[in-house]
Amino acid sequence: MPGPPGPLAVQGRRGARTTRLIASKTVGAVLVLLGAATAAFFAQASLPGDRATVILNIRAGQAVARTAEELAPINAEYRLHDPIVVQYLTYLKGLLVGDLGTSYQQHRPVIAIIGEQLGATIVLTLTALVFAWIIMVVWVTLTAGRGSAARAVGGFFDTAAAGLPHYWLGIILLLVFALTLGWFPVIGGTGPVGIILPALTLAIPLAGFLGQATRTEFERALDSPFVLSARMRGMGDAGIRLRHVLRHAVLPAVTLSGWALGATISGAVVVEAVFARPGIGQVLVTAVSSQDMPVVIGIVMLIAAFYVLANLLVDIAYALIDPRLRRTS
Structure with missing residues (x-):
């Protein structure tokens, strides 16, 4: 009878499973x-x-009837007389090479219009992600496993924060901290101080959502044997929570990081409009008001790409790290 497979054979099978899993995730993303x-x-x-x-x-800049002679150059430029299937295939071919079309209003490539403002949106998004993780870690660490009252309060605020609409929260923060207290600029602040309120508007709901995913694991980890062992060695409660429990509890939040990135990018579009900040949010508002559909669709596709790419990277990372996922492929 043949013996058990050797280490090289086992490693080869694991590599093949990982490759199949990554390939399937990539196909799904496409x-x-x-x-x-x-x-x-x-x-x-x-x-x-x-x-x-x-x-x-x-x-x-005016809505009037147009003659056939006036429309002919537009039809030729955008190939509007082609069959719809040909237009669709041309559109997909353009996407493959990064061509999102030409703006109706500005008569410029959509990718150039978005690219000019994308940097400000990415800075806001990354700042909001950092704020969200800080808020979530501090809040969960302070309230999880502290007794029924603290747990109830912590869970309530997680749920309440996760359900806050960005536009409503942004207006409230503006009214309180900008108009009433005068701590922050009301609109258009582009410096380090001006980004705080927009970033908090994005971060607070996200922190609530991540807190919901982390709290249960945090409280479960508090009952683990390694916590008892750390207490017997004389480690304080704060050290146990931060050094041991937290790194086990945040795994669900890390799993949701792909979704969080996409959600924050899409939320930034709304927040930029509320705070009159530069970014793709202002570009989208202008495009919608002027019916500039190529720009609108370009921004929608960009947000979709961020969602898909972020989730794909998280799936691939877990496929490489967690052997249980490979065994189920």
Whole structure:
């Protein structure tokens, strides 16, 4: 009878499973992006009215009837007389090379318009993520496993914070800390002080959501044998919570980090509009008000890409780190 497989054979099988899992996750991510692109294209194609007339009226700044001679250059530029399937395939081909189309209003590549403001949005998003983790870690560490009253209060605020709408929270923070107390600029603050309120507007709901995912694991970890061992060695409660319990409890929050990044990017669009900050939020508001659909769709696709890419990276990281995921593939 053949003996058990050797170490090299076992390692090869694990490598093959990991490769299949990563490949399946990647294919799934591509299909999600394809679905988002398809929905965006046909949403634009199904809008009422003649697209060439809409484009020309946007550029001219007035809505009037247009002659065939006026519309001919627009139809040729955007290939609007091509069959819808040809337009769709051309659109997908452009996405593959990073071409999001041309703005109706500015008559410039959409990718250039978004790129000019994307940096400010990314800075706001990363700042909000840092704030959210700080708030979550401090709040959960202070309230989890502290008795029924503290646990109830902690859980209540996790749930309440997670359900706060960004636009409502932003207005409240503006009214209290900018208008009433005067601690922060009301609108358009681009320096270190000006980013605090917008970042908190994004961070507080996210901290509540991450806190919900972390609290249960935190309290479960407090009952683990390694906590009892640390107490017997004389370690204080704060040290146990921060050095031992926290690193086990935050794994669910790390798992949700891909979703959190995408949610924060999309929330930043709303927050930038509330605080009149530079970023893709202002670009989106302007594009929607002027019916500049290529810019609107470009921003939607960008947010979808952030969601998908962040979640794909988290899935791949877990496939490489956690052998249990490989065994189920």
